[in-house]
Amino acid sequence: MQTPGSQPVTEGSDQVVRARVTMGYDRGMHARPALLLAQRAREFQADVALVLISCPVDISTPPGTRADAKSMLDLMFLQAPRGSELDVEAVGADAEAAVEAIEALFRDRFGIRD
């Protein structure tokens, strides 16, 4: 479902931690997963972003669109239907932990069971 493990990548002076995740939740970036993601991302000091990499179906949001992972509304803008690939990117002191937490949420399909 997703590439395991986050990889620190040095870009300029900022250490960007990045991991590829796949939208496994059936309904894509609905309000609820967006809210759960934003709440989790806000637990960290690091700047956390989600970048839409690819989407298996035709949507109006182009690949490369970046969203502030701490903003539910920004995340909804990505649409990200099931099967979309996204990069989680974080910069800051706790960037690695932030990326791991977001990866875990995707892996768990946001913990939504209905």
Add this chain to the structure above:
Amino acid sequence: MPATKIIEHVLNEHCIPALESDTREAVIMELADAFVASGALTEEQRDRLLVSVVEREEAATTGVGNGVALPHPKTVEDVAQLGQVLIAVGLRADGIDFRATDGEPVYIVFLVASPSNLEYLEVAKRIAALARGGSRAEKWRRVVRQSRTAGAMREALEDAWEELAP
């Protein structure tokens, strides 16, 4: 890109510039009634829609912040019999308690019934664009809220989406 623009799913008959209801459930009902009044839904379809929307709302608020909410059914299967996306929009000047994520009252409510999840995501994107932070979205929310007729609401939404999320 979607074949049709989202605004084409917003009909004047489904725009209510001054909602009579002031509670979350009653507002959802008032908007769903607009679908029946226009002939878009039968009473039976409305009832099924209502159960699903209220159930979804109880699981987690769709009040996404900045005075905007987008109640919708729990699953697209609950409205699978619809031929197309239906969107009803209601305004309430003094706000509605939607238990929104930011704790603020909701002034613009979009009831979205989409038989297709992909189309729902397209609609939700436009509504998110209107609800986002920043002065441009704020300006358009103000324009929408100041609309006094259904036609003016629809025009304001069309212009807003053209600028914020074409």
